[in-house]
Amino acid sequence: MATIRDVAKSAGVSVATVSRVLNKKGYVSKESEKAVMSAIASLNYEPNSVARTLNNKSSSMIGLVVPDITNPFFPELARAIEDVANIYGYTVVLCNTDEEVKKEKQYLHALKQKYIDGIILTTSSLSDEDYSKLNIPIVALDRVIDDKTPSVFSDNKKGGEMATEHLIANGCKYLAHIRGPIGVGPADDRYEGFVETAEKFNVPYIVVNADFHLDRSREVAEELLRNHPNIDGIFASSDVAAAGVMKAAHSVGRLIPENLNVIGFDGIPMGTMLTPALTTVKQPIYDMGALATRLLIKQVEKTRLDTYHYKLETKLVVRETTKNLEVSHE
Amino acid sequence: MATIRDVAKSAGVSVATVSRVLNKKGYVSKESEKAVMSAIASLNYEPNSVARTLNNKSSSMIGLVVPDITNPFFPELARAIEDVANIYGYTVVLCNTDEEVKKEKQYLHALKQKYIDGIILTTSSLSDEDYSKLNIPIVALDRVIDDKTPSVFSDNKKGGEMATEHLIANGCKYLAHIRGPIGVGPADDRYEGFVETAEKFNVPYIVVNADFHLDRSREVAEELLRNHPNIDGIFASSDVAAAGVMKAAHSVGRLIPENLNVIGFDGIPMGTMLTPALTTVKQPIYDMGALATRLLIKQVEKTRLDTYHYKLETKLVVRETTKNLEVSHE
DNA sequence: CTGAAAGCGCTTACAG
DNA sequence: CTGAAAGCGCTTACAG
Incomplete structure (x- = not known):
């Protein structure tokens, strides 16, 4: 050459x-x-880009740290990130951490060695100072790390409110929320939105704890439906959890949406593949990834950011797992 | 530092x-x-790894080229690749090409500039010589490029046979196959397995063309079921296509599995999220990714490969969309 | 066993 | 406007 x-x-x-x-x-x-x-x-x-990198201490690479790309929330995010990175001439390195501190440290380390230009974090197992010590531009995605770290996330609380209002508008008289992991920001916010709305409209409700996974959500939902057969509207904290609810409903012989409304959260493609197709609160996943990447690149290129924290709007997407129960009773 | x-x-x-x-x-x-x-x-x-890279012309990075990480077949593959890459001290760069020649060329180029050590291709839009001209170790995953390029794929034909035999064993009397894109190796092989098995057992069948996507599969399946109401067993060329079939069945009022057996192909997590859970022919996706990565690293480290082409076994995973129709009629 | 020196392929003050 | 030279941070013959 x-x-x-x-x-x-x-x-x-x-x-x-x-x-x-x-x-x-x-x-x-x-x-x-x-x-x-x-x-x-x-x-x-x-x-030769390596020679350039050695001089410039800049590799035109960004790191994407996710807990697990296999979680269906992340591929679209990764796609968006890669798309805009590519537009600006950056390349993306994928890191799965399983939320393990050790793995995350090891990756951040390796990335730093490679003069990576910036990192998008969709997980944050480490302490704030671990991140700032790194001294590499960071953008937090789907979470907030601290005030000085730019972040992009969606309005989870409002989303929770929208979901709950939708169930109530559909005539649900007894609500349940399959809550996501406690302590995880987005899950907590959705929970809050649910509770406040149910109380605001004076509709009785139950909350049960689960994670974002199928099996656990299914189990708790099944128990819930057995113990409280008059529940007629369930808001699951994620689409995957909602799929678990649908399976539970099937097991106990409840018909969706005829006598049970179900709504999820996220708007991942899987929701459309379910039968009936899942009503959900859609996060602008692609836009979140794209925006986070733009913010990161701005930082890398030393452009001043005017805003550090971006809260994006969620959107109610009514598909087939919800319908107006009062109308249908006529 | x-x-x-x-x-x-x-x-x-x-x-x-x-x-x-x-x-x-x-x-x-x-x-x-x-x-x-x-x-x-x-x-x-x-x-400093960059300085090392400049000397050694080796970056300890491997490239992963996929059409679209958003396609649910790929995240698990990506995970496996990253896991074993990590074990051996390699880092992975993710590239989405949308099967576009231009994008793929551009990426391969960029990777080469970075002294990437090897590339895993799950797509191959370019010519054989484009790849060999690159002069970087390559492993083909879920496809075969040429004789000299190591490849890992699963036994799609046998998988197709297994799926078909399962439907026949369940007493299906009139089969259909929702075929994947013509000209795409794995889809063609599944098709062949289907046809040969149906003929071998002398069971009438219809084949309709679709892609691996939900909407198209749903459309063709719906038309199929309307025109041929006595079809009682459908083999879809992918799990996503099978989800489309399930929606179609729902639309035309067919009950799965009571009077229509449905089987997919791939074994992606989505299948378990469907209600009823999808019976499928599972490819060892994780193992495929892991093996491909090991082969790649071996090549990078100049270890001689004893075998170049690995055909892995598929496995029938019976879940809830198939059951013995004859027994159920009793 | 060890060090001085050249080299990997660029970039960037500095002097002109 | 341009070039010689030092430097980015390593590795690796080569000589001793």
Whole structure:
């Protein structure tokens, strides 16, 4: 492969001059530029990015840290991130941490060694100072780390309210919430939205704890439905949990939506694949990923951010697991 | 950050000696080694991987090229790849190509610039020579590129046979196959397995063309079920397509599995989330990814491969969308 | 067993 | 506007 020396020689100039035209930096006479350009073309020269990285301490790579790409919430996020990274000439390194501190540390470390330019964190097992000690631009996605770290997340509380209002508007008289993991910000916010709305409208409700996973949600939902057969509206804290609720309803012989409304949260593609298709509160997943990446790149390129925290709107997507129970009773 | 010079100075040796202990290469006296080790520890020194890469022309990174990580077949593959890459000290760069030649070329190019050590391809839009010209170790995953490129894939034909046999064993008298995209190897093989088995057992069948996507599969399945109401067993070429079939069945009022058996292919997690849970032919997705990565790393580290092409077994996973129709009629 | 030196392929003050 | 030289932080013949 041709190097910058080869180009310099072939163009009859110094490597410094070649470097200048490569980077469009500093003065270069028209003639020199021409000579360099044609040398580059004829030698099929491409600057070596590793050598550049070593000098610039910048690799044009960003790291994406997720708990587990297998969780259906993340692929779309990853796609968005990669898409906009690609537009700006960055490449993305994928890291699954399983929320393990050790793995996360190890990855952040490895990324730093590689002069990674920035990191998008969708998990945060470490302490704030661990992150700031890293001294690499970070954007928090689907969570908030601290005030100084830019973050992108959706309005989970309002989403919880929307879900609950929808159930109530549909005539549900006894609500339940399959709550996500306690202590996880988005899950807590959705819970709050649920509780406040149910109370605001004076509708009785029950909350049961689960995680975001299918099996656990299914179990608790089944028990819930058996013990409280008059529940007629369930808000699950994630779409996957809602799928578990649907299975539970099937087990106990409840018909969705005819005598049980179910609504999820997230808006992942799986929801459309269910039968009946899942009504949900959709987060703008792709937009979240895209925005986070833009913010990160801005930081990398030292552009001042005007806003640090972006709360994006969620949207009610009515599909087939909810319907107006009063109308249907007629 | 401390550099190798700092360590050398602090240990009272030359950088060459430090480098030797770092790489466990060449002779170093016990004493020098000790001095270096403690200098490393006290300075908290870590070798700079970019500088190493520049020298070694090896980055300890591998590229993963997928059409779209959002396709639910890929996250598990990506996870497996990242897991084993991590074990061997490699990091993975994610590239979505949308099967576009231009994007793929651009990525392969960028990866090469970064001295990427190897590439796993789950797509192959380019010509064989484009790949060999790259001159980077490659492993083909879920497809075959050519004889000299190691590949990992599952036994799609046999999988198709298993699916079909299962339907027949369940007493299905009139079969249909929702075929995947024509010309895509795995889809073609599943199709062949279906046709041969149906003919072998002399069971009438219909094949309709679709892609691997939900909507198209749903459409063709709905039309199929309307026009041929006596179809009682459908083999869909992917789990996502099977989800489409389930929606179609629901639309036309067919009950699964009571009077329509449905079986998918892939074994992605979504299948378990459906109600009823999807019977499927499971590919060993994680194992495929893991094996491909091991093969790639072997090549990178110049270990001779004894086998180039690995065809892995698929497995029938009976869940809730199939049951013996004859028994149920009693 | 060890060090001085060249080299990986760039970038960037500095002097002119 | 341009080039010689130092430097980014390592590795690796080579000579001793």
